[in-house]
Amino acid sequence: MTPFQQIAPDLVRDGLVKNKExxxxxxxxxxxxxxDxxxxxxxxxxxxxxxxAIDYIEQAPALVLVLAALGSRRLVTRxxxxxxxxxxxxxxxxxxxxxxxxxxxxxAPELRALNGHVL
Structure with a gap:
């Protein structure tokens, strides 16, 4: 099961994601x-x-790390x-x-150079 398949049911149930291609x-x-x-x-x-969002993530994977840290406790609850x-x-x-x-x-803008696989 891919990471997206793991989270998709919750996203749809919570109304965050619509059925878009x-x-x-x-x-x-x-x-x-x-x-990771x-x-x-x-x-x-x-x-x-x-x-x-995918454009931002691909250009600056460090954004995901920051949002994961900011939301680490938050992501557990609906x-x-x-x-x-x-x-x-x-x-x-x-x-x-x-x-x-x-x-x-x-x-810092320089952090966009970080590769997501090293985070």
Whole structure:
């Protein structure tokens, strides 16, 4: 079972993901950016929330690490997942440039050079 397949039922049940053709593709692409299973799940979760999310994740995998750390306790509960998801969706809807998005989460732009497989 892929990381996206593990989280998909929860995402649909919680109303965070609609049945769109880009969703499973983005989830799988995001999971492939990482070798750590926990980061794969978080990446798939984030990528499924908005069509632009996969672009941010592929360009700056460090975003997933930061959001995983911010939401480590939150992701366990439904309320936590909803809160993290809703805030990330709002940010993606605004369509900020990558540098602005990274600063929003406290990341230096240079960290986008990190490869997801080393995180």
């Amino acid at each position: 880009w969703v499973p593709i983005a989830g799988e692409r995001a999971a492939q950016c990482f070798s 299973p926990e980061l794969q799940r978080v990446a798939a979760f984030l990528a499924a929330l908005h069509p632009f 309320e936590g997942r909803m809160h993290l998801a809703q805030s990330f969706i709002v940010v993606c809807e605004a369509g900020p440039r990558l540098g602005k998005l990274m600063r929003l989460y406290g990341l």
